[in-house]
Amino acid sequence: MEGQSESGAEKDLKTLISSYSNYVWKRVATFFPSSGSNFLGKISILYPQASRKRRPFLPLPLPSHSLDSSVVMTEACRICDVLEDIMEHIFLNLHNIQKNLQFWQSRAEGSNAQKAYFMMFERGPFAFINGTAQILRDCMAEGGSVQHLCQSASVHISERITVLTTLRSSLATFLAQVYMEVEKYGEELVEDPEKLLPFLLVTINDLFSKLEALIGHLHATRQGDSSIDGSHSFPVLFEKLPEVNQGGSQWTDCEIKDSINLIYQNLQKLDVYLSHMVAKHQKPRKITRYWVHYTCGAVGLSFCSIWLLRHSSLMGSSDLENWICEAKDSMVGFFNDHVEQPLLSIRDELFETFRKRHKGVMEVEEVQMTSNSLHRMLLAFSEQTKGQKLPENASDQEMLEIVMSRYEKELMHPIQNLVNGELARALLIQVQKLKLDIETAMLELDQILRANEINFAVLAALPAFILSFILLMLVRAWFKQDSRAEGRGRVARIQRRLIIVEVEKRIMQYQIYVDQGLEKEAHCMFGLVLYSLDRLLHAVKGHAKETGEWQYLRQDIIDLAKPGLQTAYKLRVTSRLERMYDCLLPSLKRQ
Numbered sequence: 001m002e003g004q005s006e007s008g009a010e011k012d013l014k015t016l017i018s019s020y021s022n023y024v025w026k027r028v029a030t031f032f033p034s035s036g037s038n039f040l041g042k043i044s045i046l047y048p049q050a051s052r053k054r055r056p057f058l059p060l061p062l063p064s065h066s067l068d069s070s071v072v073m074t075e076a077c078r079i080c081d082v083l084e085d086i087m088e089h090i091f092l093n094l095h096n097i098q099k100n101l102q103f104w105q106s107r108a109e110g111s112n113a114q115k116a117y118f119m120m121f122e123r124g125p126f127a128f129i130n131g132t133a134q135i136l137r138d139c140m141a142e143g144g145s146v147q148h149l150c151q152s153a154s155v156h157i158s159e160r161i162t163v164l165t166t167l168r169s170s171l172a173t174f175l176a177q178v179y180m181e182v183e184k185y186g187e188e189l190v191e192d193p194e195k196l197l198p199f200l201l202v203t204i205n206d207l208f209s210k211l212e213a214l215i216g217h218l219h220a221t222r223q224g225d226s227s228i229d230g231s232h233s234f235p236v237l238f239e240k241l242p243e244v245n246q247g248g249s250q251w252t253d254c255e256i257k258d259s260i261n262l263i264y265q266n267l268q269k270l271d272v273y274l275s276h277m278v279a280k281h282q283k284p285r286k287i288t289r290y291w292v293h294y295t296c297g298a299v300g301l302s303f304c305s306i307w308l309l310r311h312s313s314l315m316g317s318s319d320l321e322n323w324i325c326e327a328k329d330s331m332v333g334f335f336n337d338h339v340e341q342p343l344l345s346i347r348d349e350l351f352e353t354f355r356k357r358h359k360g361v362m363e364v365e366e367v368q369m370t371s372n373s374l375h376r377m378l379l380a381f382s383e384q385t386k387g388q389k390l391p392e393n394a395s396d397q398e399m400l401e402i403v404m405s406r407y408e409k410e411l412m413h414p415i416q417n418l419v420n421g422e423l424a425r426a427l428l429i430q431v432q433k434l435k436l437d438i439e440t441a442m443l444e445l446d447q448i449l450r451a452n453e454i455n456f457a458v459l460a461a462l463p464a465f466i467l468s469f470i471l472l473m474l475v476r477a478w479f480k481q482d483s484r485a486e487g488r489g490r491v492a493r494i495q496r497r498l499i500i501v502e503v504e505k506r507i508m509q510y511q512i513y514v515d516q517g518l519e520k521e522a523h524c525m526f527g528l529v530l531y532s533l534d535r536l537l538h539a540v541k542g543h544a545k546e547t548g549e550w551q552y553l554r555q556d557i558i559d560l561a562k563p564g565l566q567t568a569y570k571l572r573v574t575s576r577l578e579r580m581y582d583c584l585l586p587s588l589k590r591q
Contacts, residue, residue: 057091058534058561060084061183063190079193079200082260083182086204089267090175093274094168094531101164103283108157115153116146122289160281167277170214172527173520177207179530180523180563198251201241201259208238208266215273237273238266334463342461367439374432378403381425403429485539490587496539497584503532503560504574511567526563533561543583553581 060080107118120131131149138148181203182189188196215237239262251259287294311319378399383390385406390399407426458465485495506529513522537557544550556573559565577584 057084057088058530058537059558060087060186061179061558061562062186079189079197080182082263083178083200083204086178086263086267087175089271090171090178091531091534093271093278094171094175095535096278097164097168097171097274098531100278100282101161101168104157104160104164108154108161112150112153115157116149119149119153119156121292123284124288124291125295163277163281167215167274168528169524170211171274172525172531173214173523174207174211174527175530176523176527176563177210178204179527179561181207183563197256198259201256201263204263205241205259208263208270209240211270212237237269239269338461338464342458342464345460364443367436367443370432370436370439374429374436377429377432381406381422381429385422400433485535486542488543492539493583493585493587496536497578497586499532499536499539500574500577500584503529503536504571506532507560507567507570507574530561533557540581540583544581547582549581549583553577553583 060083062080107115110118120128135146135149181200185196185200189200241259241262308320309315311317311323313321375396378396379390379394382394382399382402385402403426406422407430410422410426485492485499506525510522510525510529513519513525537554540553541550544553556577560570560573579585
């Protein structure tokens with residue numbers, strides 16, 4: 001009895017506060033004109049959270065011609081902020097659920113060995129200890145420890161997939177119903193928002209009740225968990241509109257305010273509930289999955305620190321300082337040998353061409369002088385040997401034949417001809433010929449080396465170029481962020497095209513459910529289509545604006561979200577997306 005009296009007192013207090021707030025609000029409302037614009041202006045004053053900045057997301061299905069009516073459209077957008085906040089919350093929660101669901105689905109597709117490895121090594125050290133103890137107990141008792149571990153992994157993964165799939169289906173159904181209601185009454189919403197607002201608030205309240213029924217059984221199966229609302233049974237997640245409000249045709253400003261606040265309270269409760277449910281079934285954190293690697297790294301780092309400490313000055317050793325000096329000298333030497341000197345050589349080769357060309361001309365003149373001297377010696381020897389004057393254009397090869405013929409005769413009596421004959425002159429001519437051959441060969445070799453000085457400098461700088469290229473590629477990969485669909489690399493393009501494939505498959509599946517008369521499944525699939533389109537819109541917005549394609553690409557994505565549009569036309573639109581827009585084309589660089 002005492003508890004009932006306390007609850008009655010609380011109810012009376014709430015009624016008193018509500019009546020007083022209604023009175024104050026009516027008194028304040030008398031200071032404002034009762035025009036439609038002020039009616040809609042009050043909504044933005046009543047709930048200022050609706051004017052906050054949002055991330056890009058799939059727009060509401062409002063008529064395109066309404067953009068021309070600036071005053072009415074501006075006022076209608078203030079009402080639509082409530083609907084946009086609902087969609088934004090659902091999109092964000094769906095994305096969180098989808099990320100975790102994809103992780104568990106990838107684990108479910110793995111082999112039994114991969115599942116056992118996950119149960120042992122990717123759930124943290126406590127799970128490793130408990131799993132090891134369980135394996136030992138099973139080995140001592142039954143002997144089928146590995147099979148039991150694989151079964152436990154399958155149950156663990158399938159349970160999380162079931163819960164997350166149910167949450168995703170429920171949210172997708174709710175999203176589709178909200179979107180269809182807005183699309184159904186979009187024209188009236190723009191033309192007469194004051195008249196349509198009460199009906200929308202009642203409809204949204206009913207949709208929250210349906211959502212509560214969809215996700216109710218998830219909490220009912222976990223009655224031992226009292227972390228939500230402190231109850232051991234499924235709590236009433238969402239507040240409901242009073243019956244008196246639902247039946248009224250004309251609402252007061254205070255009733256509108258309370259209804260809008262109630263919607264935001266329900267959104268907050270939904271976020272709390274989903275965060276709790278997803279947290280219980282989410283994928284392990286990265287530090288949990290790779291705790292073995294981090295532990296080995298920490299142990300290795302500890303041993304390395306101890307080893308460095310033993311060789312540092314703190315322990316009376318100068319090894320560390322000596323190694324640092326040697327490393328510094330090595331780096332300086334590497335920089336000088338593979339960066340500075342090669343670059344200086346390339347610079348000298350590029351900017352001192354004329355000086356080196358002059359030096360080459362001088363060397364060629366020296367070789368020419370040796371050649372002229374040899375020609376005169378051959379000419380004089382041949383004329384004296386033949387006893388007749390030879391023509392000026394006689395070739396050196398012909399005269400060398402005369403010298404060699406005379407040389408062979410002189411060698412028959414070398415000692416005598418060395419003093420009285422022409423043997424000494426023939427030897428000197430051959431020495432001059434050898435000198436000419438050597439100088440010619442040296443000149444050609446010098447020309448070859450000069451022609452390849454840049455190549456040698458580039459080869460010397462090649463290690464530095466390789467290190468710089470690797471560093472540049474790492475920085476480029478970090479800036480591009482190719483691991484996400486919003487990135488600018490080849491992997492990001494593939495992910496964006498896979499989203500289009502996902503949209504196309506879900507559109508076809510939605511049409512199949514519609515043809516079969518499965519309304520619930522069709523709503524769920526249409527909500528997933530909207531989620532995929534929202535991801536695509538968010539991924540391509542920045543790229544499409546840079547290429548000037550944003551206006552047309554955005555309209556195509558909005559067309560795909562229209563529930564009344566024919567499936568054949570939607571499939572043609574998805575085909576056009578893959579073929580026409582630059583940000584969705586496959587990468588031109590094939591590796």
